[in-house]
Amino acid sequence: xxxxxxxxxxxxxxxxxxxxxxxxxxxxxxxxxxxxxxxxxxxxxxxxxxxxxxxxxxxxxxxxxxxxxxxxxxxxxxxxxxxxxxxxxxxxxxxxxxxxxxxxxxxxxxxxxxxxxxxxxxxxxxxxxxxxxxxxxxxxxxxxxxxxxxxxxxxxxxxxxxxxxxxxxxxxxxxxxxxxxxxxxxxxxxxxxxxxxxxxxxxxxxxxxxxxxxxxxxxxxxxxxxxxxxxxxxxxxxxxxxxxxxxxxxxxxxxxxxxxxxxxxxxxxxxxxxxxxxxxxxxxxxxxxxxxxxxxxxxxxxxxxxxxxxxxxxxxxxxxxxxxxxxxxxxxxxxxxxxxxxxxxxxxxxxxxxxxxxxxxxxxxxxxxxxxxxxxxxxxxxxxxxxxxxxxxxxxxxxxxxxxxxxxxxxxxxxxxxxxxxxxxxxxxxxxxxxxxxxxxxxxxxxxxxxxxxxxxxxxxxxxxxxxxxxxxxxxxxxxxxxxxxxxxxxxxxxxxxxxxxxxxxxxxxxxxxxxxxxxxxxxxxxxxxxxxxxxxxxxxxxxxxxxxxxxxxxxxxxxxxxxxxxxxxxxxxxxxxxxxxxxxxxxxxxxxxxxxxxxxxxxxxxxxxxxxxxxxxxxxxxxxxxxxxxxxxxxxxxxxxxxxxxxxxxxxxxxxxxxxxxxxxxxxxxxxxxxxxxxxxxxxxxxxxxxxxxxxxxxxxxxxxxxxxxxxxxxxxxxxxxxxxxxxxxxxxxxxxxxxxxxxxxxxxxxxxxxxxxxxxxxxxxxxxxxxxxxxxxxxxxxxxxxxxxxxxxxxxxxxxxxxxxxxxxxxxxxxxxxxxxxxxxxxxxxxxxxxxxxxxxxxxxxxxxxxxxxxxxxxxxxxxxxxxxxxxxxxxxxxxxxxxxx
RNA sequence: GGGCGUUUAGCUCAGCUGGGAGAGCGCUACCCUUACAAGGUAGAUGUCGGGGGUUCGAUCCCCUCAACGCCCACCA
Numbered sequence: 001x002x003x004x005x006x007x008x009x010x011x012x013x014x015x016x017x018x019x020x021x022x023x024x025x026x027x028x029x030x031x032x033x034x035x036x037x038x039x040x041x042x043x044x045x046x047x048x049x050x051x052x053x054x055x056x057x058x059x060x061x062x063x064x065x066x067x068x069x070x071x072x073x074x075x076x077x078x079x080x081x082x083x084x085x086x087x088x089x090x091x092x093x094x095x096x097x098x099x100x101x102x103x104x105x106x107x108x109x110x111x112x113x114x115x116x117x118x119x120x121x122x123x124x125x126x127x128x129x130x131x132x133x134x135x136x137x138x139x140x141x142x143x144x145x146x147x148x149x150x151x152x153x154x155x156x157x158x159x160x161x162x163x164x165x166x167x168x169x170x171x172x173x174x175x176x177x178x179x180x181x182x183x184x185x186x187x188x189x190x191x192x193x194x195x196x197x198x199x200x201x202x203x204x205x206x207x208x209x210x211x212x213x214x215x216x217x218x219x220x221x222x223x224x225x226x227x228x229x230x231x232x233x234x235x236x237x238x239x240x241x242x243x244x245x246x247x248x249x250x251x252x253x254x255x256x257x258x259x260x261x262x263x264x265x266x267x268x269x270x271x272x273x274x275x276x277x278x279x280x281x282x283x284x285x286x287x288x289x290x291x292x293x294x295x296x297x298x299x300x301x302x303x304x305x306x307x308x309x310x311x312x313x314x315x316x317x318x319x320x321x322x323x324x325x326x327x328x329x330x331x332x333x334x335x336x337x338x339x340x341x342x343x344x345x346x347x348x349x350x351x352x353x354x355x356x357x358x359x360x361x362x363x364x365x366x367x368x369x370x371x372x373x374x375x376x377x378x379x380x381x382x383x384x385x386x387x388x389x390x391x392x393x394x395x396x397x398x399x400x401x402x403x404x405x406x407x408x409x410x411x412x413x414x415x416x417x418x419x420x421x422x423x424x425x426x427x428x429x430x431x432x433x434x435x436x437x438x439x440x441x442x443x444x445x446x447x448x449x450x451x452x453x454x455x456x457x458x459x460x461x462x463x464x465x466x467x468x469x470x471x472x473x474x475x476x477x478x479x480x481x482x483x484x485x486x487x488x489x490x491x492x493x494x495x496x497x498x499x500x501x502x503x504x505x506x507x508x509x510x511x512x513x514x515x516x517x518x519x520x521x522x523x524x525x526x527x528x529x530x531x532x533x534x535x536x537x538x539x540x541x542x543x544x545x546x547x548x549x550x551x552x553x554x555x556x557x558x559x560x561x562x563x564x565x566x567x568x569x570x571x572x573x574x575x576x577x578x579x580x581x582x583x584x585x586x587x588x589x590x591x592x593x594x595x596x597x598x599x600x601x602x603x604x605x606x607x608x609x610x611x612x613x614x615x616x617x618x619x620x621x622x623x624x625x626x627x628x629x630x631x632x633x634x635x636x637x638x639x640x641x642x643x644x645x646x647x648x649x650x651x652x653x654x655x656x657x658x659x660x661x662x663x664x665x666x667x668x669x670x671x672x673x674x675x676x677x678x679x680x681x682x683x684x685x686x687x688x689x690x691x692x693x694x695x696x697x698x699x700x701x702x703x704x705x706x707x708x709x710x711x712x713x714x715x716x717x718x719x720x721x722x723x724x725x726x727x728x729x730x731x732x733x734x735x736x737x738x739x740x741x742x743x744x745x746x747x748x749x750x751x752x753x754x755x756x757x758x759x760x761x762x763x764x765x766x767x768x769x770x771x772x773x774x775x776x777x778x779x780x781x782x783x784x785x786x787x788x789x790x791x792x793x794x795x796x797x798x799x800x801x802x803x804x805x806x807x808x809x810x811x812x813x814x815x816x817x818x819x820x821x822x823x824x825x826x827x828x829x830x831x832x833x834x835x836x837x838x839x840x841x842x843x844x845x846x847x848x849x850x851x852x853x854x855x856x857x858x859x860x861x862x863x864x865x866x867x868x869x870x871x872x873x874x875x876x877x878x879x880x881x882x883x884x885x886x887x888x
Numbered sequence: 889g890g891g892c893g894u895u896u897a898g899c900u901c902a903g904c905u906g907g908g909a910g911a912g913c914g915c916u917a918c919c920c921u922u923a924c925a926a927g928g929u930a931g932a933u934g935u936c937g938g939g940g941g942u943u944c945g946a947u948c949c950c951c952u953c954a955a956c957g958c959c960c961a962c963c964a
Contacts, residue, residue, distance in 0.1 A: 007923095009923090009924070009926095010924085010926070011926095196960090196961080196962075196963095199963080201963075203964080220964075221964045222963090222964060223963050223964070224963060224964095227963095268964085269964080272964055273964035274964075275964090276964085277964055278964080284963080284964095285962095285963095286962090286964095343963095345962085345963055345964095346961090346962065346963070347963055348962095348963075356963090359963090391892070391893080392892095394891070394892060394959095395891090395892075395959070395960090398890090398891070398892090398959085398960065399959095399960080402960090402961095494958090494959085495959095497959095498960095525958095529899080529900070531900095531957085562912080563900085563901080565901095565902080567901080567902095568892095568893070568894090568957095568958080569894090569957085569958095570900095570901095571899095571900060571901085572900090573899080573900065573913080575899095575900095575913065575914085576900075576912075576913065578913090578926080579912065579913055579926090580912090581926065582924095582926045582927090583926090584926090585924070585926050585927095586923090586924065586926080586927085588923090588924080589923040589924035589926090589927085590923060590924080591923080592923045592924075593923035593924080594923080595923085596923095637904095639901090639902070640902085640904095643902080643911065643912085646911090646912085647911080654923085654924090655928090658923075662922095666922090743929090743930085746929060746930065747929090747930060747931090749929085749930085750917085750918070750929070750930040750931080751930085751931095753917095753918075755918085755919080756918090756919060756921060756928095756929085757921085784921095786929095787921090841908080844908085845908085848907085848944080848945075851944055851945085852944080853943090853944035853945085854907095854944040854945070855944080856944080857943085857944050857945085858907070858944065858945080859907090861907095862907050862945095865907075865908085866907075866908090869908070
């Protein structure tokens with residue numbers, strides 16, 4: 001019989017991707033709709049930078065979030081996945097500044113603030129949505145109507161509202177404080193944005209004279225001699241016997257000959273360096289504290305661009321590196337330099353600029369996070385918010401248990417301008433949500449707004465609130481704030497646990513008293529196959545869109561899901577994507593097989609009494625998979641969900657059930673054909689259903705052939721649930737034995753080089769009467785599976801055929817009479833080898849059974865298991881002996 | 889310096905509360921068998937990083953050593 005099939009031999013992802021994404025949007029599938037669960041499930045997408053281009057990290061973010069939200073949607077939750085983009089203050093401003101210089105040879109100062117910001121907005125409108133289109137290619141099912149940009153009206157309001165609130169509480173304050181100054185950005189940055197890197201430098205020992213007693217010299221160790229111009233003291237430990245008499249005297253700083261006090265301070269480590277410390281309160285964090293304790297003056301010797309100012313005349317205008325060389329030269333000339341040694345030490349670098357940051361004192365805005373941190377810690381301790389995997393809470397705690405005031409002002413233009421206003425007339429200073437027209441104190445109109453903008457993370461921290469309309473009451477009602485806040489699960493990478501997760505917790509709880517989400521799932525960081533970070537400089541980046549066009553979005557999604565469990569690295573090899581592309585194609589071809597029989601299939605399953613043993617088996621196995629997948633998704637084990645369905649499709653459904661169906665479908669029993677077609681269709685509906693959260697496109701495509709009503713999209717169906725009535729351990733055990741026997745026969749065939757076309761006669765011996773019956777009922781199938789022409793099934797009391805190719809399983813002996821056609825020695829050796837292996841295994845379990853301690857201590861079920869195993873191995877050994885005897 | 893983590897087949901990794909070492913890819917042999925060569929069948933491969941301990945029993949728990957990775961702190 002010739003079966004016609006006009007489906008293409010390989011699945012075409014491109015067509016399905018475009019078609020179904022449009023269909024889902026058209027049918028508003030991604031919008032929240034009440035489901036049978038009567039609960040909401042909300043996910044907030046970490047907003048990518050507007051300057052960004054989709055990379056593998058985004059692809060993983062998108063895959064895990066989309067799989068989760070599709071799963072929950074099918075489970076009957078009212079789901080909402082909120083997308084958005086981040087203005088990314090620093091990097092966006094940098095991109096536009098670069099462009100401006102390239103095109104017009106102008107700096108932002110040439111344009112002025114207003115004109116420059118206009119340019120940035122133009123740029124944002126033109127290129128800012130690139131990444132959104134790329135996300136759509138991956139099939140993300142978020143509600144685009146909720147899409148928010150961090151500089152939209154509502155986030156603006158949120159930022160102002162929060163700022164004013166905390167300003168009025170005194171938690172936001174302005175202060176002259178030592179901050180990390182990034183000379184490239186010419187802005188302060190927060191502690192979190194500083195990365196420490198080991199740098200090769202030098203350790204200088206410098207001679208300081210003591211004014212009161214020219215015979216005494218103090219030797220001071222430093223790595224930064226150029227900051228001597230800002231020294232305002234020399235410090236020793238008050239308990240240091242060597243120096244404590246000098247406290248109160250005066251030291252003379254070389255080069256500038258400044259007279260500075262010698263002070264005692266606990267901070268000085270007697271063991272470290274020379275025990276004498278030059279104190280530079282203007283340019284060192286620790287020295288700043290010493291300065292405060294001892295009321296020392298602060299001298300600033302740096303300009304905003306990191307060059308030295310007039311307070312360091314000998315090196316004015318120089319950059320730190322040149323200045324250091326110059327100071328070294330002068331010190332040598334003055335005979336003040338005693339020693340210079342190589343020294344590797346960590347130096348802070350700006351996360352964005354990668355330039356050495358300079359500690360510098362300047363007037364900045366700070367947020368006191370002490371109380372908010374405590375609340376955020378408690379929320380995790382109490383289980384109001386839980387990390388998956390749990391271990392990440394350590395990272396979270398370590399950050400929040402040592403709260404430091406957060407420097408929130410940045411000397412940039414692109415961002416939320418600080419809503420603080422100053423009066424030139426009476427010097428009043430106040431925060432306001434609305435732009436004021438006159439001074440709140442003296443009502444003079446000569447007022448101006450603070451020129452600085454807020455740290456980008458300030459608005460990101462309010463993201464769970466502002467995306468749902470807060471603080472605009474009308475918007476909150478429209479967007480369903482009360483319904484969707486708190487969110488359900490946040491999915492993100494561990495690199496932003498404190499930048500973002502901790503801040504959202506602090507700020508969300510400050511406003512609402514509730515943690516902004518219940519779970520945080522931390523996924524891995526995608527690396528190349530050797531475990532290296534993907535980076536431009538290494539050239540080892542993999543472009544997700546390339547992968548999508550090469551293998552299809554489904555293949556890439558499956559790969560990322562399969563690689564994503566509780567691990568912290570995901571080393572991605574493009575070959576794996578190819579492997580899963582093959583899986584997607586396998587599914588497609590399995591469908592091609594059943595497609596011609598769909599018109600015979602009914603929509604409802606036949607009554608149970610009409611189910612074939614094989615039907616009972618596949619439904620039981622399918623049921624097990626659904627249980628595994630539900631459980632895995634519920635705890636974010638996307639890897640387990642993926643591998644469960646992968647193994648089922650390959651090893652159960654395709655390899656056995658489809659193969660076992662051919663005999664029936666190619667036969668003449670119309671009723672049996674109808675039942676089998678119905679079963680296959682039913683299974684396939686369940687398979688694509690289970691797979692849909694991971695590979696939405698091919699499953700929706702196949703579903704469209706299985707479901708007559710085209711309005712019933714797969715993405716809106718109920719997810720398959722575990723059903724105890726389908727469990728069937730007996731049939732599964734029988735099938736496993738049947739698979740053992742079939743594989744055994746194939747194994748023998750292969751060992752004697754039988755061609756697939758060679759038909760054989762098989763003699764089976766088993767004492768398992770239940771299995772013998774099963775085997776008998778399935779005997780015709782052995783023709784299709786192993787080209788068995790004829791055979792017998794007997795119990796082991798019967799005599800075995802002589803000199804046959806043979807093999808023993810733990811329950812059945814298999815003989816293929818081929819006298820004269822086989823190499824007897826080879827066969828005997830095969831059996832002996834198997835025997836040796838089996839004997840070893842038997843010995844292992846037997847020694848356990850002979851061990852008094854084991855028998856008295858091991859739990860009952862373990863003993864039973866071992867006993868059963870011993871029986872199986874000994875049965876097999878007896879069988880192997882029988883076979884050997886047949887060769888005598 | 890403080891903390892976290894990793895070490896299992898050639899590669900990438902899984903192994904949940906201790907009780908037969910697994911998967912994918914790769915590899916070998918044979919096969920274009922009417923769903924699929926992006927395939928099928930069969931097969932090989934591991935002192936579960938080293939050492940010690942607890943236990944009837946350890947890949948799993950404890951101690952210790954080693955290698956690697958990450959985060960935080962620190963420019964004497």
